[in-house]
Amino acid sequence: MSEIMAPSGRKLSGESDRNLLARIVGGDEAALSELYDRFAATLFSVAFRVSGERADAEEIVLDSFAQAWREAGKFRQERGSVVAWLCMICRSRALDLVRARRRRERLGDQAGSGASEARAAPAMGQLDGADHEMERSERCWVVAHALQALPGPQRQAIELAYYEGLSQSEIADRLGEPLGTVKTRVRAAMQKLRDALRPYYFEPNL
Amino acid sequence: MSEPTGGPGRVLDLAPGYALGALTPEEARAFEHELARSPELQRELAEYREVCALLATASGVIPPPALKTRLMDRVREDKAVSLTQRRAEARERRRGILPRLVVGAVLAAAVILAVGYRQQAARLRASLRGADSTLAERTSRLAAREAELNAILEPAVQLVTLTTAGTASPVVQVFWDRKNNVALLHSFQLKPASAGRAYQLWLLPRQGDPIASAVFNTGADGRGLVSGIPIPDPRITGFALTEEPASGSPRPSSAPFLVGLAGTP
Numbered sequence: 001m002s003e004i005m006a007p008s009g010r011k012l013s014g015e016s017d018r019n020l021l022a023r024i025v026g027g028d029e030a031a032l033s034e035l036y037d038r039f040a041a042t043l044f045s046v047a048f049r050v051s052g053e054r055a056d057a058e059e060i061v062l063d064s065f066a067q068a069w070r071e072a073g074k075f076r077q078e079r080g081s082v083v084a085w086l087c088m089i090c091r092s093r094a095l096d097l098v099r100a101r102r103r104r105e106r107l108g109d110q111a112g113s114g115a116s117e118a119r120a121a122p123a124m125g126q127l128d129g130a131d132h133e134m135e136r137s138e139r140c141w142v143v144a145h146a147l148q149a150l151p152g153p154q155r156q157a158i159e160l161a162y163y164e165g166l167s168q169s170e171i172a173d174r175l176g177e178p179l180g181t182v183k184t185r186v187r188a189a190m191q192k193l194r195d196a197l198r199p200y201y202f203e204p205n206l
Numbered sequence: 207m208s209e210p211t212g213g214p215g216r217v218l219d220l221a222p223g224y225a226l227g228a229l230t231p232e233e234a235r236a237f238e239h240e241l242a243r244s245p246e247l248q249r250e251l252a253e254y255r256e257v258c259a260l261l262a263t264a265s266g267v268i269p270p271p272a273l274k275t276r277l278m279d280r281v282r283e284d285k286a287v288s289l290t291q292r293r294a295e296a297r298e299r300r301r302g303i304l305p306r307l308v309v310g311a312v313l314a315a316a317v318i319l320a321v322g323y324r325q326q327a328a329r330l331r332a333s334l335r336g337a338d339s340t341l342a343e344r345t346s347r348l349a350a351r352e353a354e355l356n357a358i359l360e361p362a363v364q365l366v367t368l369t370t371a372g373t374a375s376p377v378v379q380v381f382w383d384r385k386n387n388v389a390l391l392h393s394f395q396l397k398p399a400s401a402g403r404a405y406q407l408w409l410l411p412r413q414g415d416p417i418a419s420a421v422f423n424t425g426a427d428g429r430g431l432v433s434g435i436p437i438p439d440p441r442i443t444g445f446a447l448t449e450e451p452a453s454g455s456p457r458p459s460s461a462p463f464l465v466g467l468a469g470t471p
Binding site (some may be wrong): 044 | 269277365
């Protein structure tokens with residue numbers, strides 16, 4: 001018995017992400033609910049990876065979707081997909097939180113610090129669709145392996161930039177490497193990731 | 207135009223760093239200056255932003271279910287507040303007097319539009335009736351497929367991944383429902399078997415020979431899906447994949463090229 005998955009199997013409904021966002025502009029809660037179902041795991045993943053705390057990650061995801069609800073009209077489709085826009089909001093909020101926490105720590109206030117929780121295992125029963133789960137699982141595997149396939153210094157540069165929010169100059173300082181070297185690594189790594197991940201874009205028409 | 211980064215080619219090189227938010231403020235400004243007028247740069251940036259979004263998926267954590275309830279509660283509160291504000295603004299507006307001429311013109315235009323819309327609505331209704339029957343058929347097919355696939359959402363399901371090294375290497379994921387002794391196989395990056403051949407899944411028992419299981423093939427996109435695979439022995443230790451004749455084999459005819467160990471549940 002064999003059956004081929006539809007390439008568009010990701011969608012929980014057939015409606016495009018952009019349509020959902022257009023409905024959100026009109027105040028449609030059901031559209032927000034579906035957008036959440038589609039991308040909450042992705043946003044939670046980046047919020048948790050950046051912040052290192054589940055409780056913080058929850059607040060970041062909550063704030064990110066609330067911001068998307070308020071500012072859906074600001075989305076510009078020529079600048080990328082809906083999920084890329086949501087991830088930018090989420091990552092930016094997560095990095096802000098981490099930077100604020102670092103500032104507090106530097107001031108000797110330990111209120112924002114704490115031991116990181118162990119990474120939670122994916123609980124499949126909490127997702128809304130089997131298609132969604134299979135695609136998430138596939139994407140997770142492919143991205144992790146694309147990162148793993150990068151030369152160590154390139155992977156390190158990407159991780160410092162993406163998950164710690166460091167600029168290329170800060171990465172150069174942190175690693176004691178020339179700025180030009182870091183820029184070359186970042187660019188080369190992103191080009192390799194783009195080539196490896198193109199079949200897995202959330203927005204296939206890019 | 208000032209071109210502090212050395213021309214359009216160099217600006218293009220800034221796209222990965224810009225998407226990551228890792229440029230200096232000067233570089234970011236130079237990039238944004240060019241971005242506004244360059245569709246090529248916009249496409250390039252859209253791709254790198256997609257890469258950034260994908261980087262977010264590298265860890266497998268998921269949010270607790272209660273988070274969605276909190277979001278929807280917050281949004282309803284925002285909506286209520288904003289509705290109150292809008293009503294107050296509307297009351298303010300009503301205090302102004304609209305010129306009667308404008309009102310008349312708007313009403314006349316509305317009548318013309320209504321006639322046009324009625325004709326258009328009749329055409330749309332006819333086209334909808336045709337679409338309805340196609341939709342009903344597709345909905346029924348989708349419901350059947352969904353029922354099959356939902357098996358992987360059971361709490362007792364364990365995911366076993368069969369793979370080799372390399373990013374473009376084939377991957378087979380087996381969602382093993384230990385409670386109901388069935389599994390679902392999902393493959394990607396697995397090119398179709400050669401003519402007259404197929405792929406065969408093998409169950410690896412703790413002791414003894416591999417147990418023959420599902421025979422399948424993939425589509426041109428490298429994807430394949432097999433549901434309802436019986437797992438007769440709950441003590442199996444893993445899964446393996448070989449290429450066999452299209453009808454399958456009672457025992458593997460070659461060494462498996464993909465293996466995944468189940469471990470303990």
